[in-house]
Amino acid sequence: MALLRNWLLGIPRYLWGGWGAMASLLLLVALWEALAAAYGPLVLPTPMQTAQMLAQWMAQGGELWPALAVTARRAFIGLALAVLAGSLLGVAAGMSMTASMMARPWITVLLGTPPIAWLVLAMLWFGSGDGTPVFTVFIACLPVVFVGGMQGARTLERHWRDLARAYRLPWHMRVLDVYLPHVVSYLFPAWIVALGSSWKVVVMAELLSSDTGVGAELATSRAQLDMAATLAWIGAVVLVLLALEYLLLEPIKREIERWRDSAGTAEERA
Amino acid sequence: MTAQPSPELRVSGLAHAFGPRAVLEDIHLHLPAGRTLALVGPSGSGKSTLLHLCAGLLTLRDGRIANGFARTTMLFQQPHLLPWKSALDNIALGLKARGMARGARLQAAHAMGRAMGLDELALAQFPPQLSGGMQSRVALARALVLEPDLLLLDEPFSALDIGMRQQMHRLLLAEQQRRPLAVLMITHDVMEAVALADQVLVLAGTPARLRWRLDLAQPAARRDDAWVHRQTALLLAQPAVRAAFDLPPLPLGLASADMSSSVGLDAGMAVPGQARVAGDGCEVAL
Numbered sequence: 001m002a003l004l005r006n007w008l009l010g011i012p013r014y015l016w017g018g019w020g021a022m023a024s025l026l027l028l029v030a031l032w033e034a035l036a037a038a039y040g041p042l043v044l045p046t047p048m049q050t051a052q053m054l055a056q057w058m059a060q061g062g063e064l065w066p067a068l069a070v071t072a073r074r075a076f077i078g079l080a081l082a083v084l085a086g087s088l089l090g091v092a093a094g095m096s097m098t099a100s101m102m103a104r105p106w107i108t109v110l111l112g113t114p115p116i117a118w119l120v121l122a123m124l125w126f127g128s129g130d131g132t133p134v135f136t137v138f139i140a141c142l143p144v145v146f147v148g149g150m151q152g153a154r155t156l157e158r159h160w161r162d163l164a165r166a167y168r169l170p171w172h173m174r175v176l177d178v179y180l181p182h183v184v185s186y187l188f189p190a191w192i193v194a195l196g197s198s199w200k201v202v203v204m205a206e207l208l209s210s211d212t213g214v215g216a217e218l219a220t221s222r223a224q225l226d227m228a229a230t231l232a233w234i235g236a237v238v239l240v241l242l243a244l245e246y247l248l249l250e251p252i253k254r255e256i257e258r259w260r261d262s263a264g265t266a267e268e269r270a
Numbered sequence: 271m272t273a274q275p276s277p278e279l280r281v282s283g284l285a286h287a288f289g290p291r292a293v294l295e296d297i298h299l300h301l302p303a304g305r306t307l308a309l310v311g312p313s314g315s316g317k318s319t320l321l322h323l324c325a326g327l328l329t330l331r332d333g334r335i336a337n338g339f340a341r342t343t344m345l346f347q348q349p350h351l352l353p354w355k356s357a358l359d360n361i362a363l364g365l366k367a368r369g370m371a372r373g374a375r376l377q378a379a380h381a382m383g384r385a386m387g388l389d390e391l392a393l394a395q396f397p398p399q400l401s402g403g404m405q406s407r408v409a410l411a412r413a414l415v416l417e418p419d420l421l422l423l424d425e426p427f428s429a430l431d432i433g434m435r436q437q438m439h440r441l442l443l444a445e446q447q448r449r450p451l452a453v454l455m456i457t458h459d460v461m462e463a464v465a466l467a468d469q470v471l472v473l474a475g476t477p478a479r480l481r482w483r484l485d486l487a488q489p490a491a492r493r494d495d496a497w498v499h500r501q502t503a504l505l506l507a508q509p510a511v512r513a514a515f516d517l518p519p520l521p522l523g524l525a526s527a528d529m530s531s532s533v534g535l536d537a538g539m540a541v542p543g544q545a546r547v548a549g550d551g552c553e554v555a556l
């Protein structure tokens with residue numbers, strides 16, 4: 001509750017603090033404009049043309065909203081599976097020294113394998129339906145969440161156990177008041193990273209394996225050499241991600257990391 | 271354990287080892303209700319281990335600890351406040367564990383927080399937003415709101431500056447005036463021990479044993495700075511205590527001068543017990 005309140009109260013100041021970021025983004029747009037002027041609309045349409053195309057799609061309905069919905073559904077399912085499995089398995093692994101030692105190299109392998117390799121496998125296994133993008137998102141996000149959960153469980157320092165014992169906390173309070181918030185403070189940033197990568201991975205997977213969704217539309221417009229449409233699709237993807245990241249997740253993340261930072265320094269002092 | 275344990279803490283013949291490394295040996299102490307006992311010793315002398323054993327946070331290996339107190343709580347070296355709970359909810363933690371209803375426990379926590387000098391704003395804030403001194407007050411309130419009859423202090427004030435530390439001492443002494451509260455404290459600050467305790471035990475060596483005992487008759491509330499300084503100097507003039515803290519021996523003339531000046535003290539004179547000479551210095555048989 002307090003978290004939610006702080007989040008709401010923080011929005012105005014946060015938006016006001018966003019002017020710097022806005023200015024730097026506009027500088028990027030200006031650079032784009034300059035390049036477009038130099039190379040012509042066949043190579044790079046101007047930001048204005050792109051924005052007009054996007055606005056036209058938004059107004060007309062057309063392909064934009066259904067494609068975004070399909071892509072969002074796939075990304076969300078893959079992400080939800082990865083968050084569920086990764087959190088549970090990661091925390092379970094973090095509880096045991098042996099399990100975390102064993103899991104570490106697996107995670108390195110999973111993180112090191114490029115998503116495109118998983119995509120190739122997934123195309124063979126799942127064909128061109130929802131299965132391929134969902135699986136690719138799942139496998140790309142899983143290790144990130146797993147590591148977060150494992151770290152959260154591993155850093156349950158002895159002092160929290162001592163505190164729980166010295167103040168005779170019953171088991172449900174140990175879990176709900178002490179262990180769970182601590183673990184979530186580690187899991188949450190991992191969920192955010194996973195969300196970002198799920199959105200990117202799903203577009204890539206659709207581009208190569210599917211005939212619906214934003215990725216597929218991107219492939220079509222590329223095939224038709226329609227640069228304005230291609231850039232408009234890219235813009236749509238980036239805008240959705242930016243909105244999610246900066247309006248929803250970043251403020252919450254800051255709130256949670258404040259606890260974590262303070263907990264971290266307390267441990268260093270001990 | 272007898273059927274009706276008397277409210278006192280008695281440790282007898284305690285020894286402890288971490289793996290092959292012996293850290294404590296032959297520890298005897300007795301803390302009656304309402305009294306304050308301080309264990310001082312250099313860092314790493316096993317004081318903290320002894321306290322954790324008394325709190326039941328470590329498994330007793332050798333010897334006996336009989337804790338007849340009904341409610342024991344502990345203050346840790348760090349405040350260890352839950353960062354995701356407000357100061358008020360942190361203070362109420364132990365009450366919640368006892369199953370007290372939300373309204374009642376928040377009211378009790380609020381009253382105790384105010385008694386510790388925390389204002390409304392501080393009580394509503396989260397621990398990371400509070401200063402170190404405020405966090406210590408919250409931790410003290412969290413312990414005292416449980417109305418303990420034995421409080422274990424694991425150097426909780428060692429990170430505070432001298433003004434804050436004395437404020438915390440006053441809060442603690444005020445609580446002891448209000449109702450019987452026994453305190454077992456460990457510290458490496460001899461002056462803090464002399465300021466608060468009825469009995470000071472010096473712990474040192476590997477494995478650590480009790481090296482010296484100082485009984486202070488003057489009630490803690492009536493001790494002033496000059497008295498504390500004098501007693502501390504006197505304690506630190508003892509060769510056994512100097513050896514415990516690895517201090518160089520005093521030059522002969524100075525040591526004897528100190529000793530002669532101490533003769534005039536009335537209340538709270540050093541009571542070296544029956545000193546017997548051990549291999550590595552003077553030791554008090556307790």
